[in-house]
Amino acid sequence: MDKRAAAAPVVENWPAVSLEETYRTLTAPGAPFEMREEVIRGVPLRTYANALNDLRQVFDLGRGWGDREFIIYEGERQSYGAHFRAAGQLGRVLHDRFGVRKGDRLVIAMRNLPEWSLAFWAGVSIGAVVTPLNAWGLGDELAYGITDSGARVAIVDADRLERLAPFVADLALDGLISVRSDTDHGTGAIPLDHLIGPRDRYADLPDDPMPDPGLHTDDPATILYTSGTTGRPKGALGTHRNVLTNVISIAFNNARATIRRGDPLPAPDPDAPQRVNLLPVPLFHVTGTNSMLIPTVMAGAKLVLMHKWHPERFLELVEAERVNSTTGVPAMVWQVLESPDFARRDLSSLDSYGYGGAAIAPELTLKFAELFPWFKPGQGYGATETSSVSIGNSAEDYLRRPDSVGLAVPVCDVKVVGTDGQELPRGEAGELWIRGPNVVVGYWNKPEATAETFTDGWYHTGDICRIDEEGFVYLLDRAKDMLIRGGENVYCVEIEDVLVAHPQVMDVAVVGLPHRILGEEVGALVQLRPGADVTEEELIAYAARLLAPFKVPVRIDVRREEFPRNASGKTLKPVLRAELVARHQAEPAGRSGAS
CATH class of the missing domain: 3.30.300.30 (ANL, C-terminal domain)
Structure with a gap:
């Protein structure tokens, strides 16, 4: 155990329920996290019986929330009804005007804007493979993502359009759509407003259905680029099943803590106040899309977007919008806790703060628990290749083991492997491998890299870990450079x-x-x-x-x-x-x- 974890508080009367009994209770037939076995790409895997089939179904859920407020961005506020009418209109434009069909790649390159969500839902709902690019990238990096993915259409904001301008002539695009840009920089980009109308008229758009692509749960849904050791990123090809598995795994971690505490799972309350989620991380990351945007729509919650990270602005938004849940990497959490504004802001609405994405010092967990005594922190471990969460630690289990990233979710298997490719005994250090229905197909158009990183459904994380006798995973180092x-x-x-x-x-x-x-x-x-x-x-x-x-x-x-x-x-x-x-x-x- 990390010596820093010695300061972890003693949690009395914990656990009330064993891990074995907890998992059995939550995954039994008829339970919320009921599992079944399916063969996916030749590998028998456990899957969630209650998972949705595809992201088009999530789009339809979004339409059904009607007049509920959905996206809040820098003073702009859009309802579900207005937002999803606009997304539907964009989907029809992509299909009818630009010829986007099932399996075609659609690039999104922009900061956290409401239009990012429009483009995402329009694309996945007509069967396009949505391909977000890192908005921090330079022009040649953005051009590489478009070329490598073979995207037919790209939707970009003003800054990304300016960066791309010198490269556009060499890109084989059927369409380039600009968002919030006063000029096309000589690219011929078509403003989004010219295609679907201005933002203040979204609610007046027709609610006509988009073409139904006939999606299968294992059809490709996203290509999320993750940096590669060659200096060029690799596109992780994710399916609808991958993404929707992650949504349920997020919910499982909270449910596991509840059962471990000896409490019953709360019954759904249709009259409960609408929850408010704050997104301070980029939508082009797997956390932003898979673990924040999609679950928000499924729950009918609000999503507050931050255009750019700033801890004082974050605290201001938590207070002003009465934010309930948020996420971030450890660096962001440190900045929030040590901000001069921390003590003067009313943060009492906040009841969930999950973090991950980098090594987390136990001191951070313990300080967080001290400053937010009314709820327990949590963290998740995953990667782009695992569609976000595969392992999680939360509540009392986390306070007992603040140096552990936690336990695998029920549909995931984890093991530690030596340099010879053989599984090592519990307690020994080696490379962490993960298998489950959330693991992506592989890397887009990179069969050699895929073969090096995926074996019979197992993803080789490149992280050096050990697993204790109870199954808690401890990150020790990174094998990757x-x-x-x-x-x-x-x-x-x-x-x-x-x-x-x-x-x-x-x-x-x-x-x-x-x-x-x-x-x-x-x-x-x-x-x-x-x-x-x-x-x-x-x-x-x-x-x-x-x-x-x-x-x-x-x-x-x-x-x-x-x-x-x-x-x-x-x-x-x-x-x-x-x-x-x-x-x-x-x-x-x-x-x-x-x-």
């Missing part, structure tokens, strides 16, 4: 490729520097070519011209001596990281020459 800055995956190879291309640089090692709020920052060490001379500042400026801002190193150690290597010639990154961390802690940034 990756660091996480504020919840954003940063793959070292991409940055190394940029720096090593500098004419004065011979070799590069990119490593993570610890940061209390962000978790990690990007650091680098470079070995110069003989006779070369370049400063740290010059290399940082060089990287800033070629990389998205969150990927630019904050420290670069410039040296002339060769990097330490092992017997096979591989760079010993742990040694280099320790050296850079020591220097970073001892000296301010901004040294000017090679050592």
